[in-house]
Amino acid sequence: MDLRIQGPGPTTPFLSARDLFETEHELSLPVYVQFRDDPDERTWAGHYDDRHVLNMSRQAASSAMARELVLHELAHMARHEQEHPSHIQSTEEVLYLALAGKRVERRKLSHCYQIANHMKDIYADDITLAVGPGQKLLSFLESSLAMALADRPDPPSRPGLERLSASADPDITAVNAAFALALAERHDLVDDDHRLYDLAHVAAMDAPHVDFAGFKQRFRELARDPDASLYRQLLVDATRAYVGGEGLAAE
Structure with missing residues (x-):
């Protein structure tokens, strides 16, 4: 998976989620991670012709649920690519x-x-x-x-x-x-x-x-x-x- 983390922020939950996800699935398009400063910003994925974008607050990315949130959004990306x-x-x-x-x-x-x-x-x-x-x-x-x-x-x-x-x-x-x-x-x-x-x-x-x-x-x-x-x-x-x-x- 082509994972591109943009800007300063924690990287461990993204890399860990990627490793888990890739045990059974893969994505064709690159994933761009964009950090948001607003702590109330929800975690969500955007889908485009040439990429996926994972939007996440820095607070969420530093939380105990960070890896699970990232894995959940990667799963949405997979479903999108599958045209589920x-x-x-x-x-x-x-x-x-x-x-x-x-x-x-x-x-x-x-x-x-x-x-x-x-x-x-x-x-x-x-x-x-x-x-x-x-x-x-x-x-x-x-x-x-x-x-x-x-x-x-x-x-x-x-x-x-x-x-x-x-x-x-x-x-x-x-x-x-x-x-x-x-x-x-x-x-x-x-x-x-x-x-x-x-x-x-x-x-x-x-x-x-x-x-x-x-x-x-x-x-x-x-x-x-x-x-x-x-x-x-x-x-x-x-x-x-x-x-x-x-x-x-x-x-």
């Missing part, structure tokens, strides 16, 4: 098919994009977890869900889950919990008594009209190698399950 349906399907097209004729709240629409991103992440992490250990990712999922539960508006009184602010939406938190648990189960990362189950149960209780069990099953059982038509239908169905509605996607 999850990474080339237009989300806007799916939303048009799924929501035509419906009035949808702005927050719900943004949640639909997050659901599409979860499905992309499932397929990227099928690569990530095939080449690297999953315990750090599991801890990250657990802590992220715990923080979201603490951050949700007007939570019930539960020890250790006091509200910090009122910004976390219970509906998408329940979907996020379903994603976290589905990913963990898909790769056998959790025992039956893992704390993630307790956190997910709380999230599901806070959003009783969200089909938590259904979303967990959707994410966990995503077809390993779907064709474009099947993947589009899976995403349409997931969108309709969240906002309401049924039927087949148009071809």
Whole structure:
């Protein structure tokens, strides 16, 4: 892999992630690493005709999760080069098919994009977890869900889950919990008594009209190698399950 780190910043997590990734996969295009000064800058990958670009804050690159974050983004790059349906399907097209004729709240629409991103992440992490250990990712999922539960508006009184602010939406938190648990189960990362189950149960209780069990099953059982038509239908169905509605996607 042609890895080009631009500017001052830690290099070890990138080289370590590359070595793990290359045990089973390779990329045809070079990867340019660009460091961002904003500590809140999310880690994300851009894809171009002649290169991939991995954007990452210097703080994230120095964190305990740095190698795992880099490996995850390399997996997205691999899926993009494979032209995997999850990474080339237009989300806007799916939303048009799924929501035509419906009035949808702005927050719900943004949640639909997050659901599409979860499905992309499932397929990227099928690569990530095939080449690297999953315990750090599991801890990250657990802590992220715990923080979201603490951050949700007007939570019930539960020890250790006091509200910090009122910004976390219970509906998408329940979907996020379903994603976290589905990913963990898909790769056998959790025992039956893992704390993630307790956190997910709380999230599901806070959003009783969200089909938590259904979303967990959707994410966990995503077809390993779907064709474009099947993947589009899976995403349409997931969108309709969240906002309401049924039927087949148009071809």
